[in-house]
Amino acid sequence: MRIGVIGGGQLARMMIPPAVELGVELRVLAEAEHSSAALAATAVGDYRDVDTVLAFAADVDVITFDHEHVPQHVLEALVASGAAVHPGPAALAIAQDKTLMRERLTALGAPVPDWARVADASELGAFLADHGGVAVVKTPRGGYDGKGVRVVRDAAAADDWFADATDGLLVEEFVPFRRELAQLVARRPSGAIAAWPLVETVQKDGVCAEVFAPAPRAGRLVEQARELAELIAVGLEVTGVLAVELFETDDGRLLVNELAMRPHNTGHWTIDGATTSQFEQHLRAVLDLPLGDPSPTAPVSVMVNVLGGPDGERMPDRYAAAMADRPEAKLHSYGKDSRPGRKVGHVTATGDELDDVVARARAAAAFFQG
């Protein structure tokens, strides 16, 4: 069994351990030498180039992805060549375009914030007028980790983006929310779905900072979120891991914020806290193998991202101190040099009681921050 992963980032990197354990061969098409997934990189090249991608795909059983940026014409050429591609082009098209995502989610009946496609400041102004004078504007393509997202209170506040926005911009109501949640599921091409517990996510500056698994005090939302993610996975024919980022609104409803069709930061806790991690499950799913048990192995898991740190340092430079202080913390380094704000790794702690586990995870992560 041989899986080809397009993209050499930390998500591809974190597929290596379960591939090694399962005895599945992983091959990575990386963007550059010294990628995070360099150990499994069998090719270095441009994922936007059809010939490069077709050559890479020629001798693997299935193609999957570290990111959602492979252009549609490349994906279609892959499918035309006979390659198994998971998730497929139609699903990825939805992950690649936030306006299309809103259209499709609305058509499925999934709860989403009020939204519109706006072509200019005048249309944005009309939306603002209808929504209390505040809204969230998003570029349909290319945004991530808070980039391409702006809260606006003025119709002219997105003028710089309209110039490049041939398909207009997405505007959404500004949702007053209690907190953010995320529901991860995995789906096989032949249909079976497995869901991890609903988690709470804490964002800082648009970037995932912490994840609490399971989401505390979630009550009936647990069932709602699972059903919603399954509706989306089936409705959009997603294969592999699907992350559904959710708002829990001030009035207690769930709204879909974003989708990701790949292993996701909100699921990193599963490496240390679930019987089957999101990375193992993604491999099983894209191979159309039976899915593993997604049950948590501890009552509480908490993941804290390691962002930045001093320029040029790497997490292992500080292992001596961190490991001496927190022998139970699970430390994950993505093999990247630190830069301020860059995700270079994460830390997971597990245990019985949320406050204690949060404190331990933060204490371990603090050794690597700043």
Place this chain on the structure above:
Amino acid sequence: MRIGVIGGGQLARMMIPPAVELGVELRVLAEAEHSSAALAATAVGDYRDVDTVLAFAADVDVITFDHEHVPQHVLEALVASGAAVHPGPAALAIAQDKTLMRERLTALGAPVPDWARVADASELGAFLADHGGVAVVKTPRGGYDGKGVRVVRDAAAADDWFADATDGLLVEEFVPFRRELAQLVARRPSGAIAAWPLVETVQKDGVCAEVFAPAPRAGRLVEQARELAELIAVGLEVTGVLAVELFETDDGRLLVNELAMRPHNTGHWTIDGATTSQFEQHLRAVLDLPLGDPSPTAPVSVMVNVLGGPDGERMPDRYAAAMADRPEAKLHSYGKDSRPGRKVGHVTATGDELDDVVARARAAAAFFQG
């Protein structure tokens, strides 16, 4: 941080996942192309050749091992070149020679079976006469998985071995034992030691077949075994993982059977059943980093080896059936073609109750046997 591993077997292979997670670079000197640890193999060559090994060691921070067979003159050349070598030559010498091991254990005061070095059939006959007419003869070097071990009742029964035994043979009393146990510890060069729970091991035809963690009904033996393993680790200056294989005698004593100075089959359950696996701990230890928490993450873990299976098959060939039946089983394939009796992987199950966990682990492993 860069670790060089001599030997490309499954133990080196299973060091890859924690190395990836920790962001530690692993380089393997494999015996051949297509080794079990091929993914991390940066060199292929003969570990008995000084120049090959010195070249491999030139740009790593520490050298460690997949096996204990590197000749002493090669180890000494490594140390003379300035390389950090863990475990070191003096410790490995004891793992390489079973008679020396008995001498050193006896000198330490560790409980061992009655033993002698015998030069010929006459000396073997005298030992037999003193020990009820039955004994166990071992070749001092090169035995593993039951090879080089023979139960004898006749002074002439080892004549074929004496011819090649320049240092004589090791003969030991035949110990009536209730069961076999194993105590794994890890020790840093700077001294700290961490111990996993005592486990029970079931051998079939001299090969480890099953491991129950923790050892059921072990009582006071738990403390005795830990103290004994620590005595040995300190006394023999072992660095990295040390496995102490033990007999629990019919009269309730512990005797040391064998030592292994590397991650060991009796510790494979720690990948899925302990906060820090033996493979992660070995990496930490040989880097002289603080040791991780060895606590179990489940009340019971059971590992079952996958031995053999139909010629030329690989474990993944049967994943569809095994995974469908046992979604919670952790499947580990060493990337090897099956041959009758060859260790090609293992399966681990975890849970609350021994009988249930044993049944589940065996059921999963059965998909791959025969």
